[in-house]
Amino acid sequence: MDGLVTFELRDRIAWIGLNRPEKRNAINDALLEALHAAAARAQGEARAAVIHGHGPCFCAGLDLAEHQARDPEGVFTHSRAWHAAFSAIRRGRVPFIAALHGPTVGGGLELAAACHIRVAEPSAFFALPEGQRGIYVGGGASVHVARLLGASRMADMMLTGRVLDAAAAERAGLVQYLVAENERLDKAGELATKVAAMAPLTVLGVLQALPRIQDMSEDDGLFVESMMAALAQTGPEAAQRLADFVEKRAARLGTAGS
Template identity: 75%
Template sequence: MAEELVRLELRDRVAWIGLNRPAKRNAINDAMLAALDAAVMQAQASARAMVIHGNGPCFCAGLDLSEHGARTAEAVFHHSRSWHATFRRIRTGRIPAIAAIHGACVGGGLELAGACHIRVADPTALFALPEGSRGIFVGGGASVHVARLIGTARMADMMLTGRALDAVAAERAGLVTYVTEAGGALAQAEALAAKVAQMAPLTVMGVLQALPRIQDMAEEDGLFVESMMAALAQTGPEAQAGLAAFLEKRAARLGES
């Protein structure tokens, strides 16, 4: 029996999605993209948060170029759009996604990490966009989503010069949210996912659905949507229970677990 290209495990309310082509450094081929898409859909239906990570020596080495060379321009276009669809499912789905990163996170792997809402990296992590040196262009959404994280100028530098960022530089650039000790990315992601899974669904909906759209709106439109989202979230049953716990001093103080 062929080994699973993507492994899905449900623990409590968290879905763990493991890329599982370690011999290929988790390079994403068509079959793996389809398996990832199916795992994400199952996670969205079954969990309150997901953690995406790589089995083996790295997070993900990007596009499997062995499938790329024979494609026509039309085929490359539609292939790119299939990556966009899967990553959009992660980015705009019902539950937050956390990337736990070690080793190489390059090309399409960086685009996958960029589709997640929180990125945790250990000191072995290395981030790069090597498409420019290979005579190709990004196709998994980096020109929009990675550029929004780190800025167009920094992304252009990475593509034109082949510059790679370690975990500390990536955090400084706004690409990484947390840097852990060696080997600590999964544990940190687990702690964050457990916390996120307890969030009120309406608050999560606002963060995942409203917040990104507000960034593309005019100021007054964004503030209007913020007020609408606040009205929904703050009158929900979870908010009422949380506010009561705070007022009755039953809730943990800021900074406490």
């Protein structure tokens, strides 16, 4: 991965680090390719994955130095490459957790939104500066960020340059966990450990069925839910876990809000 992305596998968890700190982890073509490869590797080797940024921030977005020289066809092809890389994160068998600090803007926000869970420190802030630079998002924000924030909030960010701090992002539903400074990796690891212990068929339903159900009619969505329930609840792991629960061998649920 040419050092642009670090990859470490520990206890079934893949730790993937953006490693271009001198450029605030701005995503150029080489980093995008390395990230795509790391995500594909995690899908084959891990049960959960954490994406984080080395250095002072998570990711400052698209490397505009490369973007300037592209014609319309080149921009289109480049955008589709981002979609493919982020699809390897979003549509696989492994849940991804983003551990966020400092600038998480533009393409960095699109990367965070492609993950399934987001943990942020107080230093994290979120923006879509593309609108102020005369360009349009191309890494999936129209779908993924808009679904998290709502189209009206995303429009506000693009039209006015509004920046959300970590607390505002949590209130808006962009971030699920807000932690103290320097605790993002610990919290992400804690969550990844829980996710790695999940039954694979349940994870399959959450990653593959749930997002598709959001695009279906009510009747179709409920039908697919029933099919997914039938598949997951008759699997061998479900049978064992349900038996453990009935026999009071299962661990108790954690406290609310944890």
